[in-house]
Amino acid sequence: xxxxxxxxxxxxxxxxxxxxxxxxxxxxxxxxxxxxxxxxxxxxxxxxxxxxxxxxxxxxxxxxxxxxxxxxxxxxxxxxxxxxxxxxxxxxxxxxxxxxxxxxxxxxxxxxxxxxxxxxxxxxxxxxxxxxxxxxxxxxxxxxxxxxxxxxxxxxxxxxxxxxxx
Numbered sequence: 118x119x120x121x122x123x124x125x126x127x128x129x130x131x132x133x134x135x136x137x138x139x140x141x142x143x144x145x146x147x148x149x150x151x152x153x154x155x156x157x158x159x160x161x162x163x164x165x166x167x168x169x170x171x172x173x174x175x176x177x178x179x180x181x182x183x184x185x186x187x188x189x190x191x192x193x194x195x196x197x198x199x200x201x202x203x204x205x206x207x208x209x210x211x212x213x214x215x216x217x218x219x220x221x222x223x224x225x226x227x228x229x230x231x232x233x234x235x236x237x238x239x240x241x242x243x244x245x246x247x248x249x250x251x252x253x254x255x256x257x258x259x260x261x262x263x264x265x266x267x268x269x270x271x272x273x274x275x276x277x278x279x280x281x282x283x
Contacts, residue, residue, distance in 0.1 A: 119266050120212040126169040128218035132255030145175045154260035155183050166202050168195045170221050195225040216262050233262045
């Protein structure tokens with residue numbers, strides 16, 4: 118069973134574009150479907166970690182908003198950070214899924230039990246992962262990944278149960 122999902126940000130949770138307003142403030146857009154899926158993943162007792170190479174206050178805000186405990190920015194070696202998180206949570210690589218879109222995600226993806234890339238990921242990554250998703254980064258690729266995992270584990274009903282019983 119997958120106990121934790123590891124998420125890249127730019128090109129995965131977002132479309133990879135970085136915009137600035139007239140005051141120089143960075144802007145990012147996140148897909149609400151990804152956020153809803155992440156919140157529900159956490160609700161059923163699973164864990165989430167963000168590991169990203171860039172630094173942005175927007176990412177920290179989004180992680181807090183979704184209840185993501187592990188949010189690491191400015192990470193040069195994502196696999197080392199992944200190992201630290203797994204040790205802290207007492208989770209093995211065999212219980213880990215990861216999603217990324219570019220070469221700085223490669224080692225993290227190759228060492229996870231199951232790896233994913235958005236549809237618009239670098240070809241070098243898409244050819245190396247277990248599952249190339251149909252949706253692009255920032256277009257509910259993370260929600261697609263979560264649903265894929267839960268269907269594969271026959272857990273989709275447990276995931277949807279909360280909303281079906283209201």
